[in-house]
Amino acid sequence: MIxxxxxxxxxxxxxxxxxxxxxACRVLFFGSLFLWQWHHDFSAWGxxxxxxxxxxxxxxxxxxxxxxxxxxxxxxSLWKASLLLSAIGLFTRPAMVVAFVLGTYLMGLPHxxxxxxxxxxxxxxxxxxxxxxxxxxxxxxxxLIAAARGRAIDLPRDDGEYRWPIRFVWVAMALIFCAAGLSxxxxxxxxxxxxxxxxxxxxxxxxxxxxxEPLTRWGLLVARHSVAARGLAxxxxxxxxxxxxxxxxxxxxxxLAPAGLAMLLGIRLLMGPTFEQFMMCYVFWIPWASxxxxxxxxxxxxxxxxxxxxxxxxxxxxxxxxxRRLDVLGRLRVTDARTDWIRLAAAYPFLNLExxxxxxxxxxxxxxxxxxxxxxxxxxxxxxxxxxxxxxLLPLLYMPGVPAVGRRVYRFVASHRxxxxxxxxxxxxxxxxxxxxxxx
Numbered sequence: 001m002i003x004x005x006x007x008x009x010x011x012x013x014x015x016x017x018x019x020x021x022x023x024a025c026r027v028l029f030f031g032s033l034f035l036w037q038w039h040h041d042f043s044a045w046g047x048x049x050x051x052x053x054x055x056x057x058x059x060x061x062x063x064x065x066x067x068x069x070x071x072x073x074x075x076x077s078l079w080k081a082s083l084l085l086s087a088i089g090l091f092t093r094p095a096m097v098v099a100f101v102l103g104t105y106l107m108g109l110p111h112x113x114x115x116x117x118x119x120x121x122x123x124x125x126x127x128x129x130x131x132x133x134x135x136x137x138x139x140x141x142x143x144l145i146a147a148a149r150g151r152a153i154d155l156p157r158d159d160g161e162y163r164w165p166i167r168f169v170w171v172a173m174a175l176i177f178c179a180a181g182l183s184x185x186x187x188x189x190x191x192x193x194x195x196x197x198x199x200x201x202x203x204x205x206x207x208x209x210x211x212x213e214p215l216t217r218w219g220l221l222v223a224r225h226s227v228a229a230r231g232l233a234x235x236x237x238x239x240x241x242x243x244x245x246x247x248x249x250x251x252x253x254x255x256l257a258p259a260g261l262a263m264l265l266g267i268r269l270l271m272g273p274t275f276e277q278f279m280m281c282y283v284f285w286i287p288w289a290s291x292x293x294x295x296x297x298x299x300x301x302x303x304x305x306x307x308x309x310x311x312x313x314x315x316x317x318x319x320x321x322x323x324r325r326l327d328v329l330g331r332l333r334v335t336d337a338r339t340d341w342i343r344l345a346a347a348y349p350f351l352n353l354e355x356x357x358x359x360x361x362x363x364x365x366x367x368x369x370x371x372x373x374x375x376x377x378x379x380x381x382x383x384x385x386x387x388x389x390x391x392x393l394l395p396l397l398y399m400p401g402v403p404a405v406g407r408r409v410y411r412f413v414a415s416h417r418x419x420x421x422x423x424x425x426x427x428x429x430x431x432x433x434x435x436x437x438x439x440x
Contacts, residue, residue: 012167012247013160013163013164013167014160014161014163014164015160015163016157016158016159016160016162016163017158017159017160017162017163017166017289018138018158018162018289019134019137019138019155019156019158019159019162020138020139020288020289020292021162021166021287021288021289022133022134022135022137022138022162022163022165022166023089023135023136023137023138023139023140023143024139024283024288024289025130025135025165025166025283025284025288026086026087026089026092026096026130026135026136026139026140027087027089027139027140028280028283029087029126029130029280029281029283029284030083030084030086030087030096030099030130031087032280032283033083033123033277033280034080034083034084034087036276036277036280037079037080037083038080040076041073041076042072042075042076042106042109043069043070043072043073043076044069045066045069045072045109045110045113046066046067046068046069046070046071046072047069048066048113050066052113052114053065053066053112053113054112054113054114055112056108056111056112058104058108059108059112064105066109066112072106072109075102075105075106076102076106078098078102079098079099079102079103079106082095082096082098082099082102083099083103086099086130088140088141089136089139089140089141089142089143090140090141090142091142092135092136092140092142093131093136096127096130096131096135096136097131099127099131100124100127100128100130100131103123103124103127104124104127104128107120107123107124108124118176119273119274119275119276119277119278120277120278121176122169122172122173122176122277122278122281123277123278123280123281125168125169125172126168126169126172126281126284129164129165129168129169130165132165133161133162133164133165134159134161134162135165137156137162138155138156138325143156143325144322144325144326147318147321147322147324147325148318148319148321148322149318150314150317150318150321154321155324155325166284167247169281169284170246170247170284170285171247173243173260173281174243174244174246174247175244177239177240177243177244177260178240178241178243178244180240181236181237181238181239181240181241181243182240182241184237184240185237185241192233192237193230193233193234193237194230194233195230196226196229197233198223198229198230198232198233198236199222199223199226199229200223201271202219202220202222202223202229202270202271203219203220203223205219205270205271205272206219206220212268212272212273212274213272214268214269214270214271214272215268215269215272216269216270218269218270219269219270219271222270232266235259235263236263239256239259239260239263242256243256243260253285257282257285261279261282264278264279265279292328295328295329296328296329296330299329304331304333304364304365305331305332305333305362305363305364305365305382305383305386306333306334306335306348306362306363306365307320307323307332307333307334307335307360307361307362307379307383308334308335308337308344308351308356308360308361308362308363309334309335309336309337309356309360309361310336310337310338310356310357311336311337311338311339312338315413316360319360320334323383323387326387326389326390327386327387328387328388328389329386329387329388331386331387332383332386332387337353337356337357337361338357341353341356344356348363348371350371350373351363351373355375358414359375359376359379359410359414360375360376360379360380361373361374361375361379362374362375362379362382362383364382376407376410376411376414377403377406377407377409377410378403378407380406380410381394381397381398381403381406384397
């Protein structure tokens with residue numbers, strides 16, 4: 001029994017998971033938090049009198065004061081910059097650490113002046129988990145730079161390090177929801193559900209007593225019907241109490257996770273409290289790698305691209321490593337002209353070995369079976385059609401004059417490749433292998 005429990009515990013936290021799911025969570029979480037906080041100004045808290053300072057536990061134990069407004073202004077600028085860098089994935093680990101440390105201070109400031117709120121606690125926990133994780137291994141500028149420099153040619157393998165940060169957010173959210181439900185029953189009992197309590201709360205929120213106004217006046221309509229109000233109360237407490245089941249049951253997860261999000265949206269519409277930051281953490285419940293796989297299966301296939309490159313060229317292999325990370329639709333196939341030339345020559349007799357070792361070649365195969373070859377700049381422009389991140393650049397790539405400039409730039413770069421990093425000298429070896437394959 002103990003071994004089984006330990007095995008379940010280990011599997012829950014550390015079953016190998018794709019790096020892309022955690023990377024997507026990082027992008028969406030920090031990106032949405034950056035957009036949400038962009039216009040928020042924390043410096044006003046530095047202008048309050050110290051008489052009003054009532055430090056909460058963290059600030060009291062660490063003896064952290066309320067800094068002057070100019071200092072807070074600098075801190076919030078650094079925090080917002082770190083949020084943006086964390087979302088982009090540039091200097092990912094230090095950016096996430098800075099985002100966690102400064103975010104904890106800035107979002108914690110209002111709590112020390114009596115403005116206790118519980119919708120940003122989960123944001124702090126999620127930031128801390130990401131700061132300790134390897135969330136920058138995928139979907140990041142750092143990963144693309146490492147691939148281009150040849151430090152990370154292969155895509156990261158599934159690993160338990162990519163699962164535990166997501167599960168940490170799940171557990172924190174489940175505990176917060178469950179604690180809210182238990183608190184309602186502990187202090188009010190079943191009367192919280194079966195009395196007119198929620199109806200009165202819905203009416204009270206129309207009198208501008210919250211930091212966030214209800215987005216609609218539908219709350220008054222619900223309050224007029226006691227059955228509807230009590231039904232909502234029962235649904236709310238049930239969702240909160242049973243939310244931990246989402247941690248252990250996939251079926252419960254499909255019901256409780258969307259129900260919890262719908263409840264927060266309902267609170268925002270009917271009552272006003274702003275749970276937008278809390279709702280940002282729902283990105284951790286979505287299996288993004290599975291979503292991407294489903295998109296690849298159902299997206300129109302169009303024409304497939306076979307990218308032929310010189311595998312002995314450092315610049316070429318770095319470029320291919322970057323393309324593999326950007327190919328979220330799975331529309332690119334890559335092959336090394338040097339190691340796979342015999343098969344390539346048999347399948348695509350119109351290819352030329354010397355041209356393949358000199359320039360990047362893309363074989364475009366359409367649905368009707370017809371094939372064509374794009375070279376150099378035109379090869380990159382062809383690949384842009386199947387790489388979503390490059391779609392905004394397509395109009396620019398077809399503007400008059402741009403192709404001519406692009407071909408010149410490509411020719412300059414290709415002709416100045418270092419002999420130490422490129423294997424054009426391997427052309428003779430390829431031809432020998434081709435002749436031997438023909439004799440066989």
